[in-house]
Every structure is written in C-alpha cells, then in structure tokens.
Amino acid sequence: MSADVRVRHLVKHYEVADREGGLRASLRSVVRRRHRSVRAVDDITFDVEPGEIVGFLGPNGAGKTTALKLLSGLLHPTAGEATVLDFTPWERRREFLSQITLIMGQRQQLYWDLPALDTFLVNKAVFGLEDAAYREAVDLLVGLLELEEILTKPVRQLSLGERMKAELAAGLLHRPRVLFLDEPTIGLDVTMQQRIRDFVTRYNATTGATILLTSHYMADVKALAERVIVIDHGKLLYDGPLTGLIDRYAPHKTITLHLERPVDRADVAAYGEVVSADDVQVSVRTDKAQAASVTARMLAELPVADLSVEDPPLEYVIDQVFHRRAS
Amino acid sequence: MIGRLAQIAGAYFRSALQEEFAYRGDLFGNVIRSVLNLGTAIGGVVVIFSHTETLGGWTLGQTLSLLGIFVFVNGFVAMFMSPSLNRVVEEVREGTFDYVLMKPVPALFLASARRFAVWHVSDIVLGAIVLGVALAGLDVRASGWGVLLFVALLACGVTIVYAIWLALTTLVFWFVRVANVTMIFNLFFQTGRYPIEVYPFWLRQLLTFVFPVAFVTTVPAQAVTGRDPSWLVWVAPVIAVVALLAATRFWRFGLSRYTSASS
Numbered sequence: 001m002s003a004d005v006r007v008r009h010l011v012k013h014y015e016v017a018d019r020e021g022g023l024r025a026s027l028r029s030v031v032r033r034r035h036r037s038v039r040a041v042d043d044i045t046f047d048v049e050p051g052e053i054v055g056f057l058g059p060n061g062a063g064k065t066t067a068l069k070l071l072s073g074l075l076h077p078t079a080g081e082a083t084v085l086d087f088t089p090w091e092r093r094r095e096f097l098s099q100i101t102l103i104m105g106q107r108q109q110l111y112w113d114l115p116a117l118d119t120f121l122v123n124k125a126v127f128g129l130e131d132a133a134y135r136e137a138v139d140l141l142v143g144l145l146e147l148e149e150i151l152t153k154p155v156r157q158l159s160l161g162e163r164m165k166a167e168l169a170a171g172l173l174h175r176p177r178v179l180f181l182d183e184p185t186i187g188l189d190v191t192m193q194q195r196i197r198d199f200v201t202r203y204n205a206t207t208g209a210t211i212l213l214t215s216h217y218m219a220d221v222k223a224l225a226e227r228v229i230v231i232d233h234g235k236l237l238y239d240g241p242l243t244g245l246i247d248r249y250a251p252h253k254t255i256t257l258h259l260e261r262p263v264d265r266a267d268v269a270a271y272g273e274v275v276s277a278d279d280v281q282v283s284v285r286t287d288k289a290q291a292a293s294v295t296a297r298m299l300a301e302l303p304v305a306d307l308s309v310e311d312p313p314l315e316y317v318i319d320q321v322f323h324r325r326a327s
Numbered sequence: 328m329i330g331r332l333a334q335i336a337g338a339y340f341r342s343a344l345q346e347e348f349a350y351r352g353d354l355f356g357n358v359i360r361s362v363l364n365l366g367t368a369i370g371g372v373v374v375i376f377s378h379t380e381t382l383g384g385w386t387l388g389q390t391l392s393l394l395g396i397f398v399f400v401n402g403f404v405a406m407f408m409s410p411s412l413n414r415v416v417e418e419v420r421e422g423t424f425d426y427v428l429m430k431p432v433p434a435l436f437l438a439s440a441r442r443f444a445v446w447h448v449s450d451i452v453l454g455a456i457v458l459g460v461a462l463a464g465l466d467v468r469a470s471g472w473g474v475l476l477f478v479a480l481l482a483c484g485v486t487i488v489y490a491i492w493l494a495l496t497t498l499v500f501w502f503v504r505v506a507n508v509t510m511i512f513n514l515f516f517q518t519g520r521y522p523i524e525v526y527p528f529w530l531r532q533l534l535t536f537v538f539p540v541a542f543v544t545t546v547p548a549q550a551v552t553g554r555d556p557s558w559l560v561w562v563a564p565v566i567a568v569v570a571l572l573a574a575t576r577f578w579r580f581g582l583s584r585y586t587s588a589s590s
Contacts, residue, residue, distance in 0.1 A: 069425070072429065073428075073429075074425050074428055074429070074586060075586050075587070076583070076586050076587040090586065092428070094431040094432075095431075096431075097429060097430065097431035098431045100429075101429070102425065102426075102429050104422075104425070106422075107421070107422050107423045107425070107426070108423065109423060109426040111342060111346065113346050113349045113350075114342060114345055114346055114349070118342050118345060119342075121338060121341075121342075122335075122338045122339060122342055124338070125334050125335045125337070125338035125339075126335055126338070126430050126431070126432055127430075127431060128331060128334075154349070
C-alpha cells in the first residue's frame with residue numbers, strides 16, 4: 001500500500017510587492033514595484049499513510065496553508081514533487097478533485113441567502129453524485145454533525161459554529177478520501193471547537209479518510225493528531241508523534257503544589273525552576289527524568305496539601321521549538 | 328460531458344432562481360428600471376428623428392429595430408454573463424475562488440455559468456417586443472434564410488461580447504480590482520445603441536476592429552431590417568471565433584499565473 005500523500009523536496013516561492021509605508025512610497029509603487037521573493041514552502045519532505053490524521057503546526061505565515069494549497073492542487077510548486085492518491089495535485093485531474101476536499105475555516109462556499117441544503121444540491125450536480133450516494137452521504141453527515149435543524153435555514157441566519165458545520169458537510173458530500181482542513185475551528189467558541197474535533201475524529205474512524213489539518217489551537221492538535229508536522233519559515237522542523245515533540249523540545253514536568261501554609265520561596269526554588277508562585281500555590285518545572293524523585297522529596301519535606309504533575313502546555317512546547325530555532 | 332455540464336448549469340440556475348425569490352422586491356425594481364431605460368432610449372431616438380429623416384442612412388424604424396436588438400443583447404448579457412464573471416472578480420479578491428478551482432469541472436465553465444440575474448429577463452422580453460413592433464412597421468419580408476442569418480449574426484455578436492467580458496475579467500488575476508474595467512466595457516458597449524454609421528471614421532474603425540461592438544447590434548440589424556448587408560456580415564463569424572479563442576487562451580494564461588504566483 002503506497003502512501004496517500006507523498007511529498008518530496010517541495011518548494012514554493014512567490015513574489016510580493018514590497019514597499020515602505022507612506023504616500024510617497026505608494027506613489028512610487030504605482031510606477032515601479034519592487035518585488036521580494038517569499039519562500040512559503042522551503043524543501044519539505046514527508047509521507048502520510050492512508051487513514052492517518054496529521055496536524056500542521058506553525059506560527060502565522062509559516063507556510064502551512066501554502067502547503068495545503070499545493071497538495072490540493074491550487075498552486076504550482078516552484079520545485080519538488082508531490083503525489084496525492086497517486087495523482088500530481090496541480091494537474092488538477094477530474095478524478096483527483098473528485099476524491100479530495102479542501103475546507104477553509106475562514107472562507108465559505110455556501111450560498112449566503114439560501115439554506116445549506118441548496119448548496120448541497122449544487123455540489124451533488126457538480127460532483128455528479130447519484131441520488132443514493134448523495135442521500136447516504138447526507139445521512140452520515142447529518143448524524144455526525146447534528147445538522148437537522150441547520151440545513152433548512154438560510155445560511156445568513158446561522159451562527160458561526162453552525163455555518164462551519166454546514167461548510168464541513170458541503171465539502172464532504174462526495175466522500176473524499178483525503179481531507180485538507182485549514183483552520184477548521186478558527187473563531188469558534190470552545191464548545192463548538194470541541195464538537196468539530198469530535199466530528200473529525202469520528203469521521204476519520206467511520207470512513208478511514210486521510211486528514212491533514214492546520215490549526216492555531218493547540219487543543220485541536222492535541223485532541224486530533226497523533227502525528228504533528230511543525231513548519232516555520234517554510235521549513236519542516238519536526239515530523240513525528242506529539243509525545244516525541246514534547247520529549248525533544250520540552251522534556252519537563254510541571255509540578256504544582258497546594259501548600260497548607262505559605263513557605264519561603266527559596267525553599268521551593270531548591271526543587272527546580274519556579275514558574276509561578278503565590279501564597280499557597282506554587283508551580284515548579286523540573287526535568288522529566290527527575291520528576292518522580294523531586295515529587296517524593298517535596299512530599300516528604302514540604303507541607304503539601306495537594307499535588308499534581310503535568311506535561312508542559314503545548315503552547316510552551318511550540319514556543320520552545322521556535323525559540324530554539326531562532327537562537 | 329455536455330449533458331453533465333448542462334445538469335450542473337441547471338443546478339446553478341435553480342439556485343439562482345431561489346436566491347432571486349429571496350429578494351422579491353428586485354422583480355418590481357427591475358421591471359420599472361427596464362421600462363424607464365427603454366422609454367428614455369426610445370424617446371431619444373424619436374427626438375433625433377424629429378429633426379431628420381435618416382440617421383447615418385438609417386430610418387426611424389430601422390434605428391428602433393437596432394435599439395430593440397441592443398436592449399435584448401444587453402439584457403441577455405446582464406442575465407447570463409456578467410453575474411458569473413463579476414462573481415469571479417469578487418471571489419478572487421475574497422479568496423473563495425479557490426473553491427471554484429477545487430471542483431472537478433472546468434474552471435472556465437464554472438466562471439461563466441454559475442450565476443444568473445434572472446430578473447433581467449424583463450430587458451430581454453422588452454427588447455424582443457421593440458424589435459418585433461419596429462419590424463412590423465418596416466414591412467420587411469422575412470425569409471427563412473433571413474431569419475437564420477439574423478440569429479447566426481446575433482449569436483456571433485453575443486459570442487464577441489462574451490469574449491471581451493472574459494478577457495477583461497481575466498485581468499483580475501493581475502490587478503485584483505477591475506471594477507473600472509467593467510466601466511470601460513460599458514462605455515463602449517453603450518455605443519451599440521446607434522448604428523455605427525453615425526460615428527466618425529476613427530471611432531467606426533475602433534468599434535469594428537478593436538472593440539467590435541459593430542457586430543453586436545449594427546450588423547444583425549442590417550440583416551434583419553433588409554438594409555444592404557455589408558461585407559461585415561461575412562467577417563462576423565471569423566471575428567467571433569478568433570475573439571473566443573483568444574479570450575479563452577488568455578483566461579488559461581491568467582489562471583496559470585494565479586496558481587503559480589499566489590500563496
């Protein structure tokens with residue numbers, strides 16, 4: 001079985017008009033534009049196996065969206081190769097486009113003034129779906145996304161979260177085998193983010209579809225992707241399990257103590273780096289390897305009322321990744 | 328393939344109908360606008376002919392026939408062409424054009440046959456009525472061959488308009504904001520209200536060879552009103568085919584630029 005997504009030394013540069021602020025620079029740019037080449041994707045290589053969920057992580061402008069657009073055939077690369085389901089994406093063959101989907105959290109394809117169901121019918125015709133296949137897909141999606149109430153209301157009357165659910169459904173009617181999800185939870189409240197996440201997991205389990213997603217929200221990646229690919233400045237910094245990322249870039253544990261009475265801060269600092277401290281609650285960061293012995297010593301030597309040991313937050317891990325690269 | 332595309336266009340057309348029904352007020356607005364537009368246009372022609380017998384060699388009846396053709400084509404373009412092509416301009420700016428490219432259907436087809444401004448049917452009907460009434464007053468005998476020629480020339484004219492629109496729309500891949508281009512198009516297109524014989528020599532050349540509005544109204548009107556068909560009758564299909572080929576090529580070129588130059 002070959003990989004669903006195969007990427008080799010993929011490179012994408014593009015030109016942007018570059019100018020300083022101010023009216024004078026604006027005027028000059030009308031006549032003569034200076035262009036600057038941006039390396040949005042800079043020599044990345046990876047494979048994704050059928051049924052995998054892979055999360056792309058990286059700061060704004062890291063090249064995540066460009067990578068997804070290359071793989072979904074919207075952009076021609078500057079160099080390198082990629083295949084998705086054995087097709088070269090940017091040839092944009094009909095058979096290829098019928099088997100993938102790109103859903104962008106910030107851009108909508110639904111008709112604004114019509115119920116989502118009408119967009120569904122258009123997509124049914126566009127993808128040439130048989131009645132039976134269409135009904136089956138709608139039933140599945142209505143079930144997984146709890147859409148009953150939503151589909152018959154004009155899209156403009158839906159909440160942001162409801163609209164996103166309908167967008168997901170519209171993009172999945174043709175039962176694509178590979179899903180590219182670009183920031184599918186952006187702007188949604190925590191509950192709705194959770195719902196979308198649950199949906200992605202269940203959709204993956206039900207259909208076996210391969211899913212590549214980007215997100216700003218660490219919770220998304222944590223909940224969805226066992227494997228993460230970290231990109232910054234177009235370069236691939238890490239590709240592997242999420243746990244490995246933590247081990248490699250932030251091999252710490254955070255021990256949080258509730259104390260029975262305040263203690264001297266210096267007494268706590270002896271156990272590790274104090275992350276936060278108030279009267280009776282103190283957080284200390286220690287090496288992962290020593291977490292157990294440090295915990296034991298704390299319990300013996302300090303007036304501990306309660307104690308918890310946690311992995312560092314993913315935000316901190318990512319921060320470490322980019323920080324280390326910068327230094 | 329044709330059947331599939333027809334089905335897709337049908338689905339889009341149904342959505343367009345439903346969208347328009349969501350704003351019923353547009354119906355009345357459009358009918359009133361059509362009638363007013365037509366009224367002032369006919370009024371203008373009648374005022375001109377109160378001072379003269381002929382206009383560039385055209386009689387009142389012939390000029391009104393031409394006006395009918397203009398209103399008809401104008402309505403046709405407004406109903407079937409500009410909504411889809413204008414949508415492309417919006418979508419490229421908003422970034423949702425990506426969804427068009429993700430569909431397993433040729434992008435040119437989706438760019439051209441997705442949106443319909445249904446209410447412009449009022450212009451089409453009114454244009455046909457004006458043409459019919461004017462022709463009845465002219466007492467021209469319509470042969471089968473004449474009707475066929477007229478329809479063929481009209482098709483050439485509409486094809487030429489489509490090619491120009493498409494080419495202008497394609498500029499969006501470079502300039503992103505092309506609203507002014509639409510204005511320039513309309514400026515030229517409006518010259519089609521009158522036979523090109525009324526314009527000075529240089530403008531006539533411009534409207535025949537560079538921005539061939541002549542083929543949209545003047546040439547079909549010549550054929551249908553029994554005026555001597557000029558040699559332009561035979562040039563019309565050539566220009567239509569060349570313009571269409573050039574415009575679609577330009578579109579492909581623009582699209583390839585879009586997919587290679589953006590991020």
